[in-house]
Amino acid sequence: MKTNKNNWSVEVQKITRKALDNLDPCIFMNKNRAFMKHIEMRGGGWISIQDALNNEWIIRRDNGDPLVFKSLDDLIESGWVLD
Numbered sequence: 001m002k003t004n005k006n007n008w009s010v011e012v013q014k015i016t017r018k019a020l021d022n023l024d025p026c027i028f029m030n031k032n033r034a035f036m037k038h039i040e041m042r043g044g045g046w047i048s049i050q051d052a053l054n055n056e057w058i059i060r061r062d063n064g065d066p067l068v069f070k071s072l073d074d075l076i077e078s079g080w081v082l083d
Helices: 010-021 049-053 072-077
Strands: 033-038 045-048 057-059 067-069 080-082
């Protein structure tokens, strides 16, 4: 698998982009959330189905402020992928 420097494999990034861009219902089956992980940050987070429907790319976490991204590409390039 190809990888980007300090990032997830290209394949994992493509899977994440496709699933979120197409609003794949399977990824939102647990509490209407798509659970996400970060290449360096512990604890992960989630995107609500409502935020995704509104094209609002917000990672919410149990601990800490929400992380807001301008686009899905920015979110993925920042190290976030589906968990």
